[in-house]
Amino acid sequence: MGRSPCCEKKNGLKKGPWTPEEDQKLIDYINKHGYGNWRTLPKNAGLQRCGKSCRLRWTNYLRPDIKRGRFSFEEEETIIQLHSIMGNKWSAIAARLPGRTDNEIKNYWNTHIRKRLLKMGIDPVTHTPRLDLLDISSILSSSIYNSTYHHHHQHMNMSRLMMGDGHHQPLVNPEILKFATSLFSNQNYPNNTHDNQTEVNQYQTGYNMIGNQELLSWLPIMDQFAEFQDLMPMKTTVQDSLPSFPSNHEDDYSKSNSVLEPYYSDFASVLTTPSSSPTPLNSSSITYINSSTCSTDDEKESYYSNNVMSTSEIADYSFDVNGFLQFQETKNHWDRVL
DNA sequence: AAAGTCTTCAACCGCCGGCGA
DNA sequence: CTCGCCGGCGGTTGAAGACTT
The missing domain is CATH 1.10.10.60 (Homeodomain-like)
Known part of the structure; x- marks a missing residue:
């Protein structure tokens, strides 16, 4: 493993993998003199290495307190x-x-x-469901490069997502996507003065989807949409526009086929966690899901992928949900409209 | 069995901030 | 204030090994 030296010597200094002899020289020197000045250390230790290389080798590999082996x-x-x-x-x-x-x-x-x-469909950067599952980022990108928002162009792409392309299944539930699309196709969601019954019906369909919880899993994604309000102007963010978490949500957990289902199974405990308490760094306040029945690494890998939503992700999501919950008024608005 | 592809991870690189001159 | 040095950090690389075709 490791990188080979791009040049055997540069300023008389060696690069690339360390030999056991070099390691021993470094260990002996540091055991005797300690490490302080990395610049002068290699010369004093009789090593043809730069100080940076010595420091890296020591801190990442030779240090006696380094734990080896697989991560627990x-x-x-x-x-x-x-x-x-x-x-x-x-x-x-x-x-x-x-x-x-x-x-x-x-x-x-x-x-x-x-x-x-x-x-698992989680964006490792944001720890939320992946935007690219919808392949929406490319749509948004093309919108950016076109500099102006083209209504028809977006619908063309959306339809591909909804219908598939002849080789693949639709990427998302078409009803949900219709709802998401309708949100972004309008300056605002319909209100009591809106006289377009077709659009109202679209919202009705989307709103019904919320009832079975599935849409909830797309809220973070849709909120990323909202970051592009300048391109697709709306008066409010998507988050603002969406109805709140339904009060009878518990009944729907078992029905959900969402990739985020594990979230839901833990919602009860998550939601009772005081929102003002700092996120526990050692996860002590949240029970770990027991994977001890998996004996091999592969089994565990599979177990994690299929069953475990990390506590941090639960924590993240609980934050989002708590945020969404305050939009009860929005739900009331929708109730009035629909 | 051989060739091609993928995965792993030690080590490199460039950049940055702190510090003293 | 600026300059140079240094330690430290995060991103990236690429050979070796593992795996697949």
């Missing part, structure tokens, strides 16, 4: 949770995981966790 479930949970809070602040995350280096965590994130989240 708890470590992984912590990484995901911290990442949802801090983003790619690998050194800050590493500071909370004794024995793990920022480089190791970064690698683990990129090769394991990130992929797993993507597989």
Whole structure:
């Protein structure tokens, strides 16, 4: 593994993988003198390396307190949770995981966790459902490059998403997409003075979908739509426009086929978490889903992908839902309109 | 069995902020 | 204030190994 030297020597300094002899020289020197001045260290230790290379080798590999081996479930949970809070602040995350280096965590994130989240339909950057599941980003991008919003152009793409392209199934539930589309096709949602019955019917259909909870899983996605209000101007954000979380939502959990179903199974506990309390960094206030029945790594990998929504994601989503809940007035508005 | 493709991760690079001169 | 040095950080690379065709 590792990178080979791009040039054997540059200013007389070696690059590339470290040999056991070099490692021993570095260890011996630091054990004897400690590490302080990385610039002068290699010369004093008899190494043909730059100080940066020595520091990297020591902090990422030779340090005696480095923990080796596979990340535990708890470590992984912590990484995901911290990442949802801090983003790619690998050194800050590493500071909370004794024995793990920022480089190791970064690698683990990129090769394991990130992929797993993507597989689950979660955007690993925002920790919300992926916008690109809808392939909407490309639509929005093309709108950007066209500089003006073309109503018909968008509908062409939307129809592809809704109908499939002859080779693939539609990407999303067409009713939901119709509703989403209708939201973005208008300056505002219909009100009591709106006389276009067709549009009102569209909203009616979309609103009915909300009743079975499925739309809830798309709220974060739709809110990302809202960031493009300048392109597709609306008076309010999508979040503002949508009805609130229905009060009888619990009845619908079992009906949902959403990828976010695990969220729903934990909503009860999430919603009782005081919104003012800080997100627990060690997840102690939220019970871990037990995967101990999975014996092999592969089984666990599969288990995580299929069943486990991380506590951080639940926490994130609970925040969103709590935010959405305050739009009860909007729901009342819809009730009046429809 | 061989060739092609994918995955992993150690190590590099460039950039940035802190600090002293 | 500016400059240079240094440590530290996050993104990226690419060889080696694993896996697939």
